[in-house]
Amino acid sequence: MDVHGAVCVVTGAAGGIGAALAEALLERGAKVALTDLDGERLSATRERLATAHGDVVAAAGDASSAADIAEVIVLAEREFGAPVDVYVANAGVGVGADLADEASWATAIDVNLMAHVRAAQQLVPGWVERGRGYFVSTASAAGLLTQIGSSTYATTKHAALAFAEWLAVSYGDKGVGVSCLCPMGVDTNLLTETGGASRVAQRAVTESGPVLTPAQVADDVMRAIENETFLVLPHANVLDMYRAKGADYDRWIRGMQRFGAHLASN
Template sequence: MKVSGKVAVVTGAGSGIGAAIARRLVADGARVVLSDLDEVGMGEVIAGIESQAPGAAVAVRADASSAADIADVIARAEERFGPVDLYFANAGIGAGDGLEQDDAVWDLVIDVNLRGHIRAAQLLVPGWVERGEGYFVSTASAAGLLTQIGSAPYAVTKHAAVGFAEWLSVTYGDQGVRVSCLCPMGVNTKLLTDDAALSTTAAKAVTSAGAVLEPADVADAVLAAMDEERFLILPHAEVLEMYRHKGSDYDRWIRGMRRFQKVLQGE
């Protein structure tokens, strides 16, 4: 799908991958609503966009864990630009190591990393089916195809995000709804660099597994995949080979991950 002339919503757009996708969408002729809790970050992104394409983007402060906020962002996009054609469920959070997280932590990670995708799709997909066109891009992670050493909530919700994207494509793909699922490894974002976002073990696992890409490189990969209407977006090509190894011998893969975990923990 070509994005020129389309209306897009990008969550988690105050920095990182979301900000890079928003910039790239505008550069390619789309009109974009950015959403995030980070108003300062969004303001900086909007200022940069305004210098190149005045009026092409607006920012809406919103919590990706809130059903009401998601509905408000979509409604405000429709009021400003018209029906939403493209939705980027990009907001994501991590959590600490082990099983010590309480229900409140699990609920928040599930709400942001999974339910935020589901709630947006519930609002948008019926209209897309009626119009015969729409595009849903889910930001998951290589952790959703492999796993995340250290952070159980992150690993579990990213697997679930991949599963929901697959289901969405299978169920509505023949009715004009296009779906892509982004599964990068390390990207130079706050999720990776902020000590509070992922545990030390989880962050070390990511940076040890492959190159850390810049958000703009990931945005390029996303738009290229959308142009081809390709489901799986792998900015780190080696993830596909890792995934194949996992599927070919699950027990061997688990043993290998245990060994990797011990190395990361200095054992």
């Protein structure tokens, strides 16, 4: 898909991968509406991007709220005078260590999965009618593998990947493109400030491969959109790990058990 002139929405856009994706879209001639819970940081990001690129608006909101999703869609369509073409479901949380509590599970399911479902419910029917639209899901390598130290993150990122895959299977031949981003370590607050996830979960990521910049990841996503590629793997070794998992599941689990024991003992 050529994003030049496209109207886009990016969630979790106050910083990190979301801000980098918004900037990459703007650099390619797109028009972008940003949203994030952190209104102050969002405003600063919008001002920076507007100064450099123009064609950017912002509305603070909860990416998992159907009402807030509708609000940012309306804002984008009103300000840019055209329907939303691209939705980047990027907002995510890393709450809850180990088995976690009920509140952590509810938050993780709402933000990491249901935010994607609710956005698709509002946009996909119109995309099918017009024969044009693109959904970008930020999942994680944890969605292909697992996340040592956080059951909530591992489970909801598997679910986000599964939903994106279902969208592609169900609507990919009806004009709806889908890409699913599955990185390992990226230099964002989600990695460095886990909001309740364990130190073991952090180390499981940082010891498994290089920590990339958000801009590096954004470039990979842009290539995926342009080529209409489903799976986006900024860390090439994730594919090797995924193949090894599928080739011998029991062996892979034993290896992950050893890795977890190593992390816990150091």
